[in-house]
Amino acid sequence: xxxxxxxxxxxxxxxxxxxxxxxxxxxxxxxxxxxxxxxxxxxxxxxxxxxxxxxxxxxxxxxxxxxxxxxxxxxxxxxxxxxxxxxxxxxxxxxxxxxxxxxxxxxxxxxxxxxxxxxxxxxxxxxxxxxxxxxxxxxxxxxxxxxxxxxxxxxxxxxxxxxxxxxxxxxxxxxxxxxxxxxxxxxxxxxxxxxxxxxxxxxxxxxxxxxxxxxxxxxxxxxxxxxxxxxxxxxxxxxxxxxxxxxxxxxxxxxxxxxxxxxxxxxxxxxxxxxxxxxxxxxxxxxxxxxxxxxxxxxxxxxxxxxxxxxxxxxxxxxxxxxxxxxxxxxx
Numbered sequence: 001x002x003x004x005x006x007x008x009x010x011x012x013x014x015x016x017x018x019x020x021x022x023x024x025x026x027x028x029x030x031x032x033x034x035x036x037x038x039x040x041x042x043x044x045x046x047x048x049x050x051x052x053x054x055x056x057x058x059x060x061x062x063x064x065x066x067x068x069x070x071x072x073x074x075x076x077x078x079x080x081x082x083x084x085x086x087x088x089x090x091x092x093x094x095x096x097x098x099x100x101x102x103x104x105x106x107x108x109x110x111x112x113x114x115x116x117x118x119x120x121x122x123x124x125x126x127x128x129x130x131x132x133x134x135x136x137x138x139x140x141x142x143x144x145x146x147x148x149x150x151x152x153x154x155x156x157x158x159x160x161x162x163x164x165x166x167x168x169x170x171x172x173x174x175x176x177x178x179x180x181x182x183x184x185x186x187x188x189x190x191x192x193x194x195x196x197x198x199x200x201x202x203x204x205x206x207x208x209x210x211x212x213x214x215x216x217x218x219x220x221x222x223x224x225x226x227x228x229x230x231x232x233x234x235x236x237x238x239x240x241x242x243x244x245x246x247x248x249x250x251x252x253x254x255x256x257x258x259x260x261x262x263x264x265x266x267x268x269x270x271x272x273x274x275x276x277x278x279x280x281x282x283x284x285x286x287x288x289x290x291x292x293x294x295x296x297x298x299x300x301x302x303x304x305x306x307x308x309x310x311x312x313x314x315x316x317x318x319x320x321x322x323x324x325x326x327x328x329x330x331x332x
Contacts, residue, residue, distance in 0.1 A: 007047040007054040009061060015068040026079045030057055033083050056086040066095045077301055081115055092116060102147040106201035111147040117299035118144060125259060128291045133261040135295025136310045142235050145259040146195045149231040158231040160213045163192045165235040167218040189216050192235060219244055228253030237262035237277045239269055245276025
């Protein structure tokens with residue numbers, strides 16, 4: 001027991017409930033992860049455990065309290081991420097990330113990067129003309145790009161927004177759907193519409209769409225055009241062919257900014273077809289003015305269960321690769 005130390009700190013009573021979580025669930029998570037005991041009485045917090053662990057726990061509580069002071073409703077994702085940063089050798093602080101507000105949704109909710117990976121991604125978009133945002137589902141790569149596009153549009157940095165994705169079925173055939181061409185491609189573009197409605201509001205979106213200042217279109221519509229002074233987002237880029245990707249990247253004109261987002265683990269291309277995103281990563285990796293932002297399962301900001309699903313698939317796919325290679329060697 002000689003290794004056990006006691007650390008004291010204060011948490012303002014009006015922030016206690018937010019930081020502790022419902023039924024103290026966040027406190028229990030911190031206790032379990034860092035192997036400490038937390039005792040709270042009238043805004044005073046006593047943390048018991050090994051010196052290193054109590055220091056970590058104190059830092060976690062300080063950061064969560066500061067996030068609460070800044071008007072955040074503390075989420076399980078923030079607690080998990082603050083805990084994971086406490087194990088990093090370099091000093092990392094979630095409060096620094098929280099200071100970067102890109103814009104607000106129509107309901108007044110601030111849109112901010114929530115992880116270091118997301119913060120680096122947003123900073124790269126600010127600095128570079130072309131950014132590739134790569135990573136699994138739920139890392140915010142498309143949503144943050146949309147927020148940056150709308151902010152640039154509102155600040156008159158660009159005169160229009162163009163959002164595009166390849167129209168490839170995710171395992172289902174949609175060709176039999178009734179309606180004109182627009183009706184058939186709308187299901188592919190729905191996630192982009194959803195983000196626009198949430199950030200801009202349906203009315204503002206509809207007005208700008210009518211004026212041609214916002215365009216949501218399948219990638220095939222980009223052929224033969226030069227896109228000047230526009231913020232262009234190519235979503236689901238893992239489903240492009242090498243020819244489509246080259247066609248898209250050579251459309252870019254003066255005063256434009258381009259974000260290409262994709263998840264290399266979720267390709268819906270026909271078997272054996274090469275992804276345009278794979279080729280672009282190899283061809284463009286040394287070209288100045290183009291940057292690549294690699295988001296990981298640590299940057300997933302959806303329900304914590306999504307993070308676990310992404311990690312489980314990562315582990316499974318890594319195990320499958322050696323098996324496939326061994327099979328190929330046998331066939332040779």
